[in-house]
Amino acid sequence: PEGRKQTRGGLGTHTHSTYSSSVAARSRRLVVVRAEAINPEIRKAEEKVVDSVVVSELAKPLTAYCRCWRSGTFPLCDGSHVKHNKATGDNVGPLLLKKQ
Amino acid sequence: PEGRKQTRGGLGTHTHSTYSSSVAARSRRLVVVRAEAINPEIRKAEEKVVDSVVVSELAKPLTAYCRCWRSGTFPLCDGSHVKHNKATGDNVGPLLLKKQ
Ligand code: FES
Ligand code: FES
Numbered sequence: 001p002e003g004r005k006q007t008r009g010g011l012g013t014h015t016h017s018t019y020s021s022s023v024a025a026r027s028r029r030l031v032v033v034r035a036e037a038i039n040p041e042i043r044k045a046e047e048k049v050v051d052s053v054v055v056s057e058l059a060k061p062l063t064a065y066c067r068c069w070r071s072g073t074f075p076l077c078d079g080s081h082v083k084h085n086k087a088t089g090d091n092v093g094p095l096l097l098k099k100q
Numbered sequence: 101p102e103g104r105k106q107t108r109g110g111l112g113t114h115t116h117s118t119y120s121s122s123v124a125a126r127s128r129r130l131v132v133v134r135a136e137a138i139n140p141e142i143r144k145a146e147e148k149v150v151d152s153v154v155v156s157e158l159a160k161p162l163t164a165y166c167r168c169w170r171s172g173t174f175p176l177c178d179g180s181h182v183k184h185n186k187a188t189g190d191n192v193g194p195l196l197l198k199k200q
Contacts, residue, residue: 028128037190038138038168048185050193054200055155065195067167068138075195085148090137093150095165095175095195100154 039069051075053097064094139169151175153197164194 043049053065064077068090071078077094084090143149153165164177168190171178177194184190 031131033133035184035188036136037188037192038184039190039192044191046191048181048191048193050196052196052198054198055158056200058155065165067169067195069167069192081148084135084138088135088137090139091144091146091148092137092139092169093148095167096150096152097197098152098154100156 042069042074055097055099058097058099061099063097065097066094068092068094142169142174155197155199158197158199161199163197165197166194168192168194 039049051065066074066077066081068077068081068084070080070084072080081093085092139149151165166174166177166181168177168181168184170180170184172180181192181194185192
């Protein structure tokens with residue numbers, strides 16, 4: 001109802017904790033960084049990208065499956081994790097399926 | 101040699117392109133966002149996290165392997181991709197291994 005509108009708390013008001021106030025004092029602009037998607041491009045029209053492998057149909061003794069979401073041959077690994085790791089300092093790599 | 105030291109170009113100098121200058125004028129603080137690692141926590145002591153599955157040793161008809169790097173049972177999927185997708189708007193999911 002009218003008269004009960006609340007001012008949203010924000011940096012610049014005087015209602016904040018010591019921590020928030022000191023953040024406000026130190027920085028001129030509040031930058032909120034949201035947790036990031038790890039898949040920027042692959043099959044974004046799908047709500048959830050799930051792939052299935054019928055293991056009896058594997059053709060080769062060793063097949064590498066991508067877990068970095070950067071492969072040009074997803075769901076297979078094409079080695080793109082190397083570039084991703086170098087660019088970001090990450091340490092991701094594929095899942096190897098072995099027909100013993 | 102002495103006398104040839106160069107001043108590094110930076111915002112605030114007058115040697116920049118129109119684009120950089122206008123960026124400097126608009127923002128008080130230059131925030132550089134680096135491409136992000138997709139694995140924040142799992143086995144960070146390893147240079148590259150690679151796992152192998154000998155498919156003949158799979159115990160169950162269906163086994164889900166994690167590709168979101170958020171599973172508490174990595175390399176297996178424990179369903180944590182759901183929370184990750186919700187928090188970030190992402191659409192990642194596991195790789196399912198099927199013994200037909
Ligand atoms: S290309 Fe993604 S894990 Fe190799
Ligand atoms: S928990 Fe990572 S894909 Fe399911």
